[in-house]
Every structure is written in C-alpha cells, then in structure tokens.
Amino acid sequence: MAGLxxxxxxxxxxxxxxxxxxxxxxxxxxxxxxRGDYDFNGCLHWVLGARAGSSFHDMWRDVCDIDSLKFxxxxxxxxxxVPDEDGGVWHFHLYNDVDRLQDYLLALSPADxxxxxxxxxxxxxxxxxxxxxxxxxxxxxRVRRALHYASLWRMWPMLPLMARWGSLSTFSFAETLxxxxxxxxxxxxxxxxxxxxxxxxxxAYMATRVAAYPIGGSRALSDxxxxxxxxxxxxxxxxxxxxxxxxxxxxxxxxxxxxxxxTSSDAVCSCADWRWTVGHALxxxxxxxxxxxxxxxxxxxxxxxxxxxxxxxASRLDxxxxxxxxxxxxxxxxxxxxxxxxxxxxxxxxxLAAEGKTTLTVNFTTREGQWWINLRNSSREAYKAAKxxxxxxxxxxxxxxxxxxxxxxxxxxxxxTSPATYHRFTSNHLGSSQGWSPMxxxxxxxxxxxxxxxxxxxxLAGHWLEAGGGLxxxxxxxxxxxxxxxxxx
Numbered sequence: 001m002a003g004l005x006x007x008x009x010x011x012x013x014x015x016x017x018x019x020x021x022x023x024x025x026x027x028x029x030x031x032x033x034x035r036g037d038y039d040f041n042g043c044l045h046w047v048l049g050a051r052a053g054s055s056f057h058d059m060w061r062d063v064c065d066i067d068s069l070k071f072x073x074x075x076x077x078x079x080x081x082v083p084d085e086d087g088g089v090w091h092f093h094l095y096n097d098v099d100r101l102q103d104y105l106l107a108l109s110p111a112d113x114x115x116x117x118x119x120x121x122x123x124x125x126x127x128x129x130x131x132x133x134x135x136x137x138x139x140x141x142r143v144r145r146a147l148h149y150a151s152l153w154r155m156w157p158m159l160p161l162m163a164r165w166g167s168l169s170t171f172s173f174a175e176t177l178x179x180x181x182x183x184x185x186x187x188x189x190x191x192x193x194x195x196x197x198x199x200x201x202x203x204a205y206m207a208t209r210v211a212a213y214p215i216g217g218s219r220a221l222s223d224x225x226x227x228x229x230x231x232x233x234x235x236x237x238x239x240x241x242x243x244x245x246x247x248x249x250x251x252x253x254x255x256x257x258x259x260x261x262x263t264s265s266d267a268v269c270s271c272a273d274w275r276w277t278v279g280h281a282l283x284x285x286x287x288x289x290x291x292x293x294x295x296x297x298x299x300x301x302x303x304x305x306x307x308x309x310x311x312x313x314a315s316r317l318d319x320x321x322x323x324x325x326x327x328x329x330x331x332x333x334x335x336x337x338x339x340x341x342x343x344x345x346x347x348x349x350x351x352l353a354a355e356g357k358t359t360l361t362v363n364f365t366t367r368e369g370q371w372w373i374n375l376r377n378s379s380r381e382a383y384k385a386a387k388x389x390x391x392x393x394x395x396x397x398x399x400x401x402x403x404x405x406x407x408x409x410x411x412x413x414x415x416x417t418s419p420a421t422y423h424r425f426t427s428n429h430l431g432s433s434q435g436w437s438p439m440x441x442x443x444x445x446x447x448x449x450x451x452x453x454x455x456x457x458x459x460l461a462g463h464w465l466e467a468g469g470g471l472x473x474x475x476x477x478x479x480x481x482x483x484x485x486x487x488x489x
Contacts, residue, residue, distance in 0.1 A: 303469055
C-alpha cells in the first residue's frame, strides 16, 4: 500500500513508475482472497481517514478517490467477555460514542469516576485536533507548509495529555482502578498489553466517525489504489521478486530480480521489510550506528503476528456481535499460551459471501513467528498439522460459546494463515503484522528515516519506519519518501 501510494504521487508529478511485486496481487497484507463462495478479508477493520475530519482523509484524497468507497460505522467497537469474581462471565461493551461510553463506565465503577472522566476527556481532546494529527501540510508550497507548522502552537493541550498518558499501558492503567470489573475490562481492551495512547487515539477516530470499515474489506481499498495507479500510466510487474538493489558510486541505479533480469532507474524505493532491504538487498551497507542496533532487538520490540482461522459458513450468524473477544484458554502449537480469542463476524458486508452466508475469523496472537517459519521450511506436513490444530481449537471454542448459532455442520470452508504466511507474502521479520510495536512509546520513532546515509537516489517507505505500523504509517511514509526522491532527482 505504501508503494501504490508513493507511485501514484510520483506519477502525478510526471515521473515514470514501475512497481515490482513479488506476489500475484497488490496490497501486501491488505488483501482479500477467494475460497468458493467466500471472500476472506485479510486485514482491514477500519480505514483511518475514511471521512472528512482528519488529516488522513486529506492524505487519502491526494492519492485516490477515497470518497468513492462505501463505509459503514458501528455503535459498539468490541464486545469483550470478562470473567467475574464468582467464576462466571459478563460482557463489557466498548462503545464508540464518548458520552455513552462515559455513562456506561461510571455506572460500572462509580469509585473510578475521576479516572474515567480523565480518560474520556483525553479522547475528547484528541478528537478536537484530528484535522491536524499528524501534522500534515496540505500545500506543496514551502511558505504555506512553514505557516502550517508554525500554527501548531494551538495544539498545546496535547502536551499535558501525552505527559499523563504517554507512559501508561492498558495493564498499568488498570492497576490504578478501584473497581474490579472495570480493572479487568481495561486489561482486556486489546488482546495484548497496549499503550493507552493507542487506545485513546483509536477511540477518538471512532467517536468522530473519521475511521470506518469499507464494504468489500481490504480488497476495496487496495483495488482502488491499483486502479488509480494504472489509470495514471503506472506499471506493475507481478511475480517479480527482487534480489538486489543495484548501487553505483553511492547511488541506487536499479534492481536485480530473482529471474536474472536487471533493471535501470533514476531512483529506487523499497517498501519491503527494512531488515531484508538493508541486510539482503543492499548487502548490509548504508546503516547508521543507531539503526544497526535495531538488527539485534528482542522480539517484544516487534509487533506480534497472528494465527488466523478464516471460516465460511452457510448462515448469517446475525445473533453474534460483529467483533468480540471471548474468554478461552489454551496453548498454540508454538507454545504460546492464550486466555482470549478474538472473533470477527462479517455478516454486515454483503461482498464477502453469497446471500445467506457469511465469513468469520478467529484470531490468535503470537510472537513465535520464527517457529512457524522454521516449521514450514522443514516439514510441510507438520506445518499443515499445526495449522489444523489451530483450526480445531477455534471451531471447538465457537461451538461451545455459540451453541445456538454455530456448529461445524454449517461450515463450508476453513483457511488458516500463520506467521509463516505473513513472512511468505511480505518477508516481514518474524512474520510481523505491523512492524515495530508501539507498546513502549507510540510517540518515539525508531532511528530510521526515509533515506539511508551515504546512499543517493534511494528511499524507504512502509510500516517499519514508525512504531504502530499499519495503513496510516504506509500513507505517511509514502509522503516522506516522495519528498526524499524528488529532492534527489
């Protein structure tokens, strides 16, 4: 998605652009794939910048006709099953409307009224400044960009907000709460411990409706970018795996492909995993000392990966919430214990299944990506057995939780993706789904930039340049890479 976004921007500047895509479709992880009557959505829960009211909408409009997509909103973001003190379970509802959520939280835990109001006030504060977050100059004029950045002084209320919440995670914030039910619910806001700034910003985007789900899922957005790219004269070569970035006298001058072909160009941008780019395609050169230190960081600094069980069923499953986390304990084949699983029910999207049918996905998170990669490389049979084991775990959990709605008798298609799948399609380190983890500090950038020291005619883009990853970073990084390339041509 970073490559398509960058390519579109360069085409509009009059440049000739070719994208070399190792796979058979565009989008990277932002893809759908077809299995019989079912179209499985591989990525998108929502698009940040779906509507006017945030700077991301302006950025999308500079790339494609984002307003041509049909978006839908949800009153409730997620339904979370939480164990209670008596051994039973209850359901926590994370509503998107801030006032409704505040009233719900106050009724749930009156003793935490002060903390709840501070939390919701933080969401309201962020919501006020969404048109300028992240600071995005809407003009190509240097003078206007300078004036834009100078005007950001008015965002000073964000400073105490970041000071208060910047060091807190869902786990550490939960420990400050008095109500046991609210405490446990906050711990479960995400599948893993997550920075509270991520929670707050996400709530602000949802509350203002500037983030929404596109009908058609990942395919809707990736196809829109592809159509735009091709309509402007861009060219895509599929199945074109890059082996090396050619460098001559300190300048990137083209590519060497796995099939033996050699290309020439005035500039090269890599939207691939940065480790693969600098370690393999560039042979370990052009890294700063600070960036080189990232080669040995532990796996907790990398965003986790997923085992995802995609299921096509001959039923609408309308009685099950569209997005929920259920209390379920077990151990994945790679040794990762879990106490929750995440379930997505896509009955709201008519483009993902034939009439009367729907797709659902069960998510398990893991940081043992290398285990899955090694298993696939060493034994396809053992790898298939491990994926089947994950599928059986998911199906058994769904059958227990929803006996009146789900049964294996309505299942028509099952497809499992693992960290090895992520790695096979993207070469992402450890099969990571989003690059650097935002856990320690969402505002701290890795010591990486769009360019590399000592290498001209080259830029990096993609979700490894910022903590948090995902489509927003792909979009921002494309803008930065464009400036780096144009200034060097």
